[in-house]
Amino acid sequence: MVETKDIEYVAKLAKLKLNDSDKEKLIPQMADIINFANRISELNTEGIEETNHILNMSNVFREDEVKTSYKRDDILMNAPQKEAGCIIVPGVNN
Amino acid sequence: MELCELTAHELGKMLRNKEITVPQIVESVYKSIELKDNDIKAYISLQKEEALKEAAEMQKRFDAGEDLPPLAGIPITIKDNICTKGIKTTCASKMLQDFVPPYDATVIEKLKAQGAIIVGKSNLDEFAMGGSTENSAFMKTRNPHNLECVPGGSSGGSAASVAANETILALGSDTGGSIRQPASLCGVVGLKPTYGTVSRFGLVAFASSLDQIGPITKDVEDAAILFNAICGHDEHDATSVSMEHPDYTKALEKGISGLKIGLPKEFFGEGINSEVKEIVLKKVEELKAKGATVEEFSIPSIDYALSIYYILASAEASSNLSRYDGVKYGYRTESADGLNELYEKTRSEGFGPEVKRRIMLGTYVLSSGYYDAYYKKALKARTLIRQEFDKAFTKYDVIIGPTSPTTAFKIGEKSENPLEMYLSDVCTVPVNIAGIPAISVPIGTDSKNLPVGMQIIGKAFDEMTILKVAYNV
Numbered sequence: 245m246v247e248t249k250d251i252e253y254v255a256k257l258a259k260l261k262l263n264d265s266d267k268e269k270l271i272p273q274m275a276d277i278i279n280f281a282n283r284i285s286e287l288n289t290e291g292i293e294e295t296n297h298i299l300n301m302s303n304v305f306r307e308d309e310v311k312t313s314y315k316r317d318d319i320l321m322n323a324p325q326k327e328a329g330c331i332i333v334p335g336v337n338n
Numbered sequence: 339m340e341l342c343e344l345t346a347h348e349l350g351k352m353l354r355n356k357e358i359t360v361p362q363i364v365e366s367v368y369k370s371i372e373l374k375d376n377d378i379k380a381y382i383s384l385q386k387e388e389a390l391k392e393a394a395e396m397q398k399r400f401d402a403g404e405d406l407p408p409l410a411g412i413p414i415t416i417k418d419n420i421c422t423k424g425i426k427t428t429c430a431s432k433m434l435q436d437f438v439p440p441y442d443a444t445v446i447e448k449l450k451a452q453g454a455i456i457v458g459k460s461n462l463d464e465f466a467m468g469g470s471t472e473n474s475a476f477m478k479t480r481n482p483h484n485l486e487c488v489p490g491g492s493s494g495g496s497a498a499s500v501a502a503n504e505t506i507l508a509l510g511s512d513t514g515g516s517i518r519q520p521a522s523l524c525g526v527v528g529l530k531p532t533y534g535t536v537s538r539f540g541l542v543a544f545a546s547s548l549d550q551i552g553p554i555t556k557d558v559e560d561a562a563i564l565f566n567a568i569c570g571h572d573e574h575d576a577t578s579v580s581m582e583h584p585d586y587t588k589a590l591e592k593g594i595s596g597l598k599i600g601l602p603k604e605f606f607g608e609g610i611n612s613e614v615k616e617i618v619l620k621k622v623e624e625l626k627a628k629g630a631t632v633e634e635f636s637i638p639s640i641d642y643a644l645s646i647y648y649i650l651a652s653a654e655a656s657s658n659l660s661r662y663d664g665v666k667y668g669y670r671t672e673s674a675d676g677l678n679e680l681y682e683k684t685r686s687e688g689f690g691p692e693v694k695r696r697i698m699l700g701t702y703v704l705s706s707g708y709y710d711a712y713y714k715k716a717l718k719a720r721t722l723i724r725q726e727f728d729k730a731f732t733k734y735d736v737i738i739g740p741t742s743p744t745t746a747f748k749i750g751e752k753s754e755n756p757l758e759m760y761l762s763d764v765c766t767v768p769v770n771i772a773g774i775p776a777i778s779v780p781i782g783t784d785s786k787n788l789p790v791g792m793q794i795i796g797k798a799f800d801e802m803t804i805l806k807v808a809y810n811v
Contacts (some may be wrong), residue, residue, distance in 0.1 A: 255698065258701040259681045259685055260682065260689075260694055262686070262694075270695065270698065273757075274699065274702070276757045277699055277757055280644070280645060281645045281648055283642060284712075285711065286642075287639065289715060289719060292718040292722060294714065296547060299579060299773070314441065322440075323665075324665075324669075324670035331666060333677055333680065334676055334677055334680055
């Protein structure tokens with residue numbers, strides 16, 4: 245049911261690079277898990293609402309007012325590559 | 339008896355009676371760590387120097403006669419997926435191995451406000467994905483009751499540190515059983531609170547609609563004290579509930595006469611070890627002798643809970659973990675030709691196999707063509723589980739069953755078969771899906787001398803009742 249091309253497509257969506265031995269392992273494992281997950285198709289969910297989380301709340305807003313945030317240097321402390329208060333990344337179209 | 343073997347409430351009394359000092363407690367805990375942690379491997383990082391400094395400060399305040407909160411001067415271990423300002427928070431992943439949070443999680447702020455002392459950060463399955471702590475990128479934690487066995491997971495380091503007296507209290511996080519199952523396998527108490535009662539701000543997200551932080555402790559009284567300290571509304575967490583919390587230690591009174599217990603037959607069926615079953619049922623008989631009424635019933639959709647869980651949790655994980663891209667923080671690949679390759683190489687090198695598996699699974703069930711059949715269907719099935727629990731709680735005060743289908747298994751026994759590993763969550767995941775609270779309490783040992791845990795499940799926001807029942811076990 246799960247084929248190499250499915251795994252490759254999903255890996256591309258997930259931004260993961262898999263080598264051949266990864267794929268070889270993943271195919272039967274994913275097939276097993278998906279097959280197991282598929283058991284829910286037996287359930288009758290006609291007319292049943294979806295539950296996203298269990299609390300009866302949505303759109304929690306706060307007043308739109310300026311508050312002190314973190315210092316830039318603190319936030320950038322963990323950036324792998326930075327310069328002059330900016331994060332450096334390779335070009336999009338290298 | 340060493341101080342590290344005592345509970346927070348015992349130590350609190352002794353501190354206030356001036357029988358002991360805070361530095362003595364902290365020294366005792368580190369002595370125990372130095373003696374045992376080479377074998378157990380509960381800790382990813384320690385901060386002895388800081389802790390001793392804080393201990394001396396806290397002792398000064400006791401000496402000055404200050405009226406301090408219950409956790410003042412009490413050592414606590416923090417699962418390494420909860421952000422601690424200035425202390426590395428790795429999630430047991432290469433992806434975050436050098437990450438030092440610039441802020442404290444709300445639970446950490448609350449603990450610090452009480453004067454609790456952070457001992458160190460405990461090992462876990464990478465990004466809390468697993469049931470054995472074998473998925474840590476750094477090391478495998480061992481079960482203090484048998485070093486050849488796993489401590490459970492994902493909060494395996496926290497549970498093992500409590501069980502081995504390498505700390506007094508610990509925090510874990512529970513997405514599908516990650517507090518309760520390791521507590522059960524290590525013979526300690528683990529409480530998964532109702533979704534929304536403890537702030538998730540600063541908890542590294544795995545599956546946001548299921549994750550909840552909670553206590554792992556040596557006894558029920560400590561669980562109530564620690565839950566008192568960490569619960570409450572937080573404006574930084576949009577799913578945090580604004581409500582009046584009772585003093586949970588008020589639940590700790592003897593007597594359960596008139597209590598109505600429901601035993602779902604799904605928790606005692608196929609796949610549950612017969613010895614575990616027997617020990618739990620014997621304990622239920624004891625509760626009956628103390629005046630509780632017990633009735634068997636059925637929650638049919640529980641049989642589908644694992645399927646629902648692995649769809650929803652993986653879907654949410656695949657979305658949450660998309661933030662690890664090698665740009666803002668965390669691991670970045672050595673060299674990359676272009677931005678897309680930076681993402682792909684960083685993620686492929688930074689994540690371990692289980693995390694990749696879950697991201698793949700989650701991406702699959704969310705991808706076009708499968709979204710309705712898996713993700714949407716699972717959200718509807720989630721409603722069915724909630725409804726069946728709601729119905730059950732019109733008849734019963736608590737629902738009881740085993741926490742884990744087996745006692746601690748051998749290291750390596752299930753690590754090659756992900757699906758088999760997932761099955762060890764079978765009793766715990768329904769609770770996260772329904773968002774309700776549950777506590778695991780140790781109730782004895784099996785013939786291999788490994789701890790057995792019993793799970794007591796309550797209705798939403800009724801931690802008082804499950805704590806009370808747990809206290810009477």
